[in-house]
Amino acid sequence: MATSQGTRPLANQVAKTVVDSAPVVKIVCACLTVVYLCGLLHDVSSRNLAISAGTFLPQFKIWTALTAGFYEQHVVYVLLDFVALFASSATLQPLWGGSEFIRFIVLVQVLTSLAFIFIFFLLYVLFRAEQLLFVSFHGMGGLVAALAVAMKQVMPDQTIAPLPFGGVSLRMKHVPFSIVAIASLLAGVGLLPTSAILGVCEGFFIGWVYLRFYQRQSSGREGMRGDPSNAFAFASFFPDVLQSFVSTVAGVVYSVAVAVHLCPKQATIVDIDTFNSTNVHLLSADAQRQRELAIKALNSRLKDTGEPEEWPSMDGDGDMPEAAESAKKPGVTAAHIELDMSSADSPASNMGTPQVARADSSA
Numbered sequence: 363m364a365t366s367q368g369t370r371p372l373a374n375q376v377a378k379t380v381v382d383s384a385p386v387v388k389i390v391c392a393c394l395t396v397v398y399l400c401g402l403l404h405d406v407s408s409r410n411l412a413i414s415a416g417t418f419l420p421q422f423k424i425w426t427a428l429t430a431g432f433y434e435q436h437v438v439y440v441l442l443d444f445v446a447l448f449a450s451s452a453t454l455q456p457l458w459g460g461s462e463f464i465r466f467i468v469l470v471q472v473l474t475s476l477a478f479i480f481i482f483f484l485l486y487v488l489f490r491a492e493q494l495l496f497v498s499f500h501g502m503g504g505l506v507a508a509l510a511v512a513m514k515q516v517m518p519d520q521t522i523a524p525l526p527f528g529g530v531s532l533r534m535k536h537v538p539f540s541i542v543a544i545a546s547l548l549a550g551v552g553l554l555p556t557s558a559i560l561g562v563c564e565g566f567f568i569g570w571v572y573l574r575f576y577q578r579q580s581s582g583r584e585g586m587r588g589d590p591s592n593a594f595a596f597a598s599f600f601p602d603v604l605q606s607f608v609s610t611v612a613g614v615v616y617s618v619a620v621a622v623h624l625c626p627k628q629a630t631i632v633d634i635d636t637f638n639s640t641n642v643h644l645l646s647a648d649a650q651r652q653r654e655l656a657i658k659a660l661n662s663r664l665k666d667t668g669e670p671e672e673w674p675s676m677d678g679d680g681d682m683p684e685a686a687e688s689a690k691k692p693g694v695t696a697a698h699i700e701l702d703m704s705s706a707d708s709p710a711s712n713m714g715t716p717q718v719a720r721a722d723s724s725a
Contacts, residue, residue: 379448386460387451390467391444394502397432398440408433408498415479415486416495431471433500443502450509453516462577466512467505469572474504474564481560499557503545504565510538511569515594538566539599570596575625587626 380388401411410423413430417423434440455463478499486494513520518535525532532540545562548554574596575588592598597609619625 379452383448384451384455384460384463386455386464387447390447390464394432394434394440394443397429398434398437401433401435408435408500412498412500413475413479414496414498415483416492418479427472427475428468430475430498430500431502431505434502435500439501443506446502446506446509450513454509454512457516466508466569466572466577470505470508470565470569471502473568474561475499477564477568478557478561497557499561501558501561503554503558503562504568507538507541507562507566508569510534510541511566511599512573514538514599515573515589518593535598539601542566566599570599 397411401408409417411426411429411433413423413426418426434443451463454466458466482494482497486492514535514537518533520534522532522534522537524530542559542562545554545559549556549559573589574594575590577588579586579588595609596612597605600608616625620627
C-alpha cells in the first residue's frame with residue numbers, strides 16, 4: 363500500500379508532463395514509437411530502417427537517412443529517448459519556438475546519419491573491406507547528445523543531482539561529456555554497438571556546430587547567428603585538465619574552417635555593464651564595418667541603460683574624449699573607448715576571440 367501511494371505522485375507527474383508537453387514533442391515521440399513498432403515486424407526489419415553506406419545509395423534507400431535516427435531495437439532505449447525529449451523540450455521549445463525545435467531535431471538526425479555513412483564509405487575506400495559498407499547505424503543517441511549540448515548552452519550551472527562522492531553535484535555543463543563517456547562504457551561491455559558511439563559523438567559535434575555558428579538568434583542584434591561566447595567554446599565541454607589541449611586543437615581546426623569559409627569570423631566587443639568580453643559574429647571582414655558594428659553595439663547598450671547614445675563618427679582616427687565624457691557613469695570619473703583592429707584580419711583566432719573593441723575606465 364505504501365509503495366502504491368509513493369508511486370502515484372510520480373505517475374501523476376509523468377502524466378502531467380506528457381499532457382503539458384508541446385505538440386511537436388508528442389509528434390516526435392509518436393514517430394519514435396511507430397518506427398520502433400515497425401522494427402518489430404519481420405518484413406520491416408533493420409535493413410529497411412537503419413542506414414548503411416552499402417544500402418543508402420546503391421539500393422536507393424534514401425528514407426533511412428531519417429528513419430535511422432528514430433529506430434531503436436530495445437524498449438529501454440525508447441523510454442530513455444522519451445525522457446530526454448520531454449525534459450529538454452520543457453526548456454528549449456518555449457525558448458526557441460516549435461519550428462526551431464523540430465528543425466534542430468531533424469537536422470541533427472539526418473546529418474548524423476549522413477555523416478555515419480560518409481565515414482564508413484571513406485573507411486571502405488581506404489581499407490577496401492567490403493563489410494564496412496554494411497555496418498548499420500540506428501538510434502537516437504546522437505540527438506540525445508545534441509539536446510544535452512543545447513541544454514548546457516541555456517542553463518550550464520543548473521544542478522542535476524548531487525554525486526555520492528566528493529561533495530560535488532552533477533551540473534548541466536557536465537552532462538554532454540558524461541553521455542559520451544557512459545555510451546563508450548556501455549559499448550565497451552557489449553551493451554551498445556560500437557557504431558552507436560560514433561553516432562553519439564557525431565550528434566554531439568553537429569549539435570554544437572549548429573548552435574555555435576548557424577542558429578539564427580530570435581532576439582538580440584539583427585543578423586546575428588550562433589552563440590560564440592567563451593562559455594560555449596568547444597573546450598568548455600571537457601574536464602578542466604583537458605581544456606587547454608582541446609582549446610589548442612579547436613583553435614587550429616577553427617582557423618582552417620575560417621580559411622575555407624565554413625565558419626564566419628568572430629569578434630569580441632565589450633559589455634559596458636560588466637566589462638566582460640562578449641563574442642559576436644563579424645558580418646564582414648572589412649575594418650570599417652567592424653568599427654560600425656562595435657559602435658552600434660555600444661549605442662544599443664547605452665540606450666538600454668538610459669545613458670546618452672550619440673557617439674562620434676568613426677571616420678577619424680583620433681580618440682573620443684567628448685563621447686567618453688557624455689557616456690560617463692556614476693562612480694567613474696573618466697572613460698576611454700578605443701578600437702584595436704590589429705587582429706581583425708587574422709584567420710587564426712582561437713575559437714573567435716580577436717579583440718575588436720576595448721573599453722578602459724579609471725575610478
